[in-house]
Amino acid sequence: MMPPSDPYAGERLKHSHFHERQAAMNLRDAWSSWNGYKFADYYYDESYEYFCIRNTCGTYDICPMQKYMIEGPDALAMLNRMVTRDLRKLGVDRVTYVCWCTDSGRMIDDGTIFRLGEERFMLTCGSPSLAWLRKSSLGFEQLSITEYTEDFAALSLQGPTSFAVLKRMGLEAVGELKPFGIMHLPFNGSSLMISRTGFTGDLGYELWIEPSEALPLWDALYSAGEDYGIHPYGEAATNMARMEAAFIMPDMEFNEALKTINFEYDQTPLELNLGWLVDFKKPHFNGRAALLEQTKRGPKRMLVKLDIEGNKPADGSILYSNKRCSKEIGYVTSGMWSPAVKANIALAMVDTQALKGEIWAEVYYERELRHRHKVARCTLKDKPFWAPARARQTPPGDC
Known part of the structure; x- marks a missing residue:
């Protein structure tokens, strides 16, 4: 007799490119989910992991974070119309924090944009945004939008000893990387992209590499960090660190506008104290008229x-x-x-x-x-x- 098929086979959570190493270190087997990936709440103890962020260094898996590549002659114009910040000021190999809104000025999501070339950008964000990107691209013919979520192995390295660990790996050049800067360095016959970015408010970097090099990168990082207190941390410690840095979190500080049912239970960037992200000097962008009116009367x-x-x-x-x-x-x-x-x-x-x-x-x-x-x-x-x-x-x- 044939065994019955598994009715839940299609709903099993995906494993990130670093899962094999992380699973071995998750002593509490404390997992949740993020964008369809199996994701650690904590590995041993959330307080211990928090103190690693603040006193030594830790790694946080950002493989589940959504990543989109927007390329072509119209890429800058399309993104500049979608987000509230003026991307014309963003140089190549730089990163900036952005948000985007509905025409009513209600915030859909926030994230970061990496300018990887004159006509090549990468958008990262917490929730799936491909449908909104495609809607925002209507009328812009010379561009392509590709989801890259599974095509990058991405790991955040945060804490006061994070640079020391990278230096021991032979990546001394990272010392010249300014906040929100991007650097490309060779690693194991591949190219490692390092951005000086993070979600803890402390010294930190995000490491981006092709999936086949994920485990070699992990092993090299943990070998170099053995004397520097390196340890993985999960969502619980991340939430503690980001609160101290006063960074906002969806489903806590704001509701994503496209998912909100009740009227004005979502928020605008001005209500979230993100007025510095809204540039009224640039041409039209989604929500401009509504946000300008709110600026006049005050939130x-x-x-x-x-x-x-x-x-x-x-x-x-x-x-x-x-x-x-x-x-x-x-x-x-x-x-x-x-x-x-x-x-x-x-x-x-x-x-x-x-x-x-x-x-x-x-x-x-x-x-x-x-x-x-x-x-x-x-x-x-x-x-x-x-x-x-x-x-x-x-x-x-x-x-």
Whole structure:
């Protein structure tokens, strides 16, 4: 008798190009999924992995991140119409952070654009965007759009000893790479692309190579990093680091506009405090008229950084204009006790009119199975909670 076919065979998660090495190090077998890939929540302990990012260095698998190559004479014009930032200012072998919107100015997603040549660009983002790219390309005939997600093995190396590890690998030239710069170096008979980019707010790089060289790259990296505390980290530690850097995350700080059901439950770049990404001096781009109008009248709410008294994380807390909690003015999108900053930090969406007054958070927490709550004073912060000088220095220093 023939064995019955597996009804779930088509739904099994794909393995990234580094999965063989990562699976051996995932002692807790703690996996989730990202864009159809098996993806680590954590490998051993999220706090341990967080401290690797902040004190030594760690690797984060970005193979599941969506990657698209846009090429041709019309590539720049098409992308410049789609995103809010002026890409004409982006030089070859440079990277920039961008976002793109609907015609109503509601943010669809954010990501990075790599300019790999005069007419060659790579867009990376967290969610699939091929359909939107194709819609945005209507009327532009001299370009091609190709999904490259599986054609790159991509690994993020982050932390204060990240440059030291690359230097030990024989990649000393990376020391001259400026933030958001790109460099191409030989590796094992192939070409290794290194960008000084990342999602932790610290010194770090992203390594891009053809899939056949993924495991040799991993082995060389971990051999060089053995004395520098290298360790893989998962989504949990990433979330901690990006909060300290005040970086936004989809499904936390913002809802992707094309997936949002309720009216204005999505956000605009201005509401997310990303006005610096919107360049009204360039020609027409998606959402320009709506965003210009919002600039004139001001956004109703704004994403802000808060320092909250006490040490109980305020994640998901409701915010009020007074200690009596009689008037609701916003909510916390992400919150944590920051080990590096030694502060109770949060990102929060707050009514713009309330930003000049007091802000209080109603914090719920648990102590020995008993549920408690308190009202804590909040202080607005202008700068990221974590922004070490080494993240901007060139050369970055050899820890």
